[in-house]
Amino acid sequence: MANTQRLYLTCIRNTLDAAMCLQNFPCQEVERHNKPEVELKTSPELLLNPVLICRNEAEKCLIETSINSLRISLKVKQADELENILTKKFLRFLSMRAEAFQVLRRKPVQGYDISFLITNYHCEEMQKHKLIDFIVQFMEDIDKEISELKLSVNTRGRLVATEFLKQFI
Amino acid sequence: MSGRRGGPEEFVEAENAEAIILRIEQKSRKIETLLRQSRPVEALKTALEGSAPKTMDERCKSANWIVVHRAIMAIKDVDGMLFSLDPEYYDILMKYLYRGLSTGDRPTCDQCLQIHEKLTQRAGLGCILRCLADTENTV
Numbered sequence: 671m672a673n674t675q676r677l678y679l680t681c682i683r684n685t686l687d688a689a690m691c692l693q694n695f696p697c698q699e700v701e702r703h704n705k706p707e708v709e710l711k712t713s714p715e716l717l718l719n720p721v722l723i724c725r726n727e728a729e730k731c732l733i734e735t736s737i738n739s740l741r742i743s744l745k746v747k748q749a750d751e752l753e754n755i756l757t758k759k760f761l762r763f764l765s766m767r768a769e770a771f772q773v774l775r776r777k778p779v780q781g782y783d784i785s786f787l788i789t790n791y792h793c794e795e796m797q798k799h800k801l802i803d804f805i806v807q808f809m810e811d812i813d814k815e816i817s818e819l820k821l822s823v824n825t826r827g828r829l830v831a832t833e834f835l836k837q838f839i
Numbered sequence: 840m841s842g843r844r845g846g847p848e849e850f851v852e853a854e855n856a857e858a859i860i861l862r863i864e865q866k867s868r869k870i871e872t873l874l875r876q877s878r879p880v881e882a883l884k885t886a887l888e889g890s891a892p893k894t895m896d897e898r899c900k901s902a903n904w905i906v907v908h909r910a911i912m913a914i915k916d917v918d919g920m921l922f923s924l925d926p927e928y929y930d931i932l933m934k935y936l937y938r939g940l941s942t943g944d945r946p947t948c949d950q951c952l953q954i955h956e957k958l959t960q961r962a963g964l965g966c967i968l969r970c971l972a973d974t975e976n977t978v
Binding site: 674677678680681684685687688689691714717718719721722723724725726727730735 | 937940941942943944945948949952953955956959964965967968970971972973974977
């Protein structure tokens with residue numbers, strides 16, 4: 671199981687390494703505008719093939735590249751209802767603070783849990799391999815975080831129920 | 840039939856589609872024989888050969904994919920396979936690997952992830968980039 675995760679993350683890392691070839695490209699339609707082409711998708715010649723990497727039925731990663739921007743959308747494994755709610759709340763918490771992360775997108779792409787938008791400006795300010803390390807590290811940590819949250823919810827629920835029911839003994 | 844966009848090329852395309860599908864079926868039989876003789880590497884080479892013709896027809900692409908998928912799933916020794924595969928097939932194999940990864944089916948994805956790692960080590964990041972950049976000959 672750990673091996674498939676390692677292979678999945680290696681595959682994503684290699685694909686990102688190849689796909690993160692961004693350069694500045696001013697908007698072709700509107701003067702003096704500079705827009706991330708992957709979001710608008712107006713000109714097909716500026717877009718590369720989108721790539722979908724699935725680890726299994728539940729987890730997948732969509733990587734869409736264009737000449738000046740790259741969008742990565744992740745779907746995180748959610749085994750049951752509780753994990754579903756926890757993931758949604760946790761990732762919503764992160765997305766609302768997208769300004770602090772810089773590369774995070776405020777709303778995830780339809781069908782996914784969280785999305786990143788990396789533009790050529792990010793690549794100029796920050797190091798490419800560090801950006802990729804960040805994304806892969808994020809994917810590793812998100813699973814651990816969700817498990818920890820689930821554990822703490824169950825523990826707290828058990829403690830609260832025990833205390834409450836003590837008065838009826 | 841694939842959409843009529845007028846002009847003589849469309850008719851040629853339609854005829855070609857039938858011919859291509861026939862060819863793919865022949866290939867499929869050949870591959871079954873090779874797999875029964877426990878020669879998965881030759882089977883994969885046969886599957887990848889001749890899958891590059893420029894065809895827009897979805898049926899041809901799906902038929903080709905089924906054949907290549909069968910060959911990929913039969914591979915047990917990935918290192919040996921890549922060692923004996925000619926470099927000219929790396930790009931087309933990478934395209935099929937990404938198609939396999941997009942299916943979401945667990946055994947297919949496991950196998951494709953394994954081969955992807957070894958193929959990237961061998962062929963480099965250029966192989967992946969050519970796969971992303973080639974918007975005309977998609978599989």
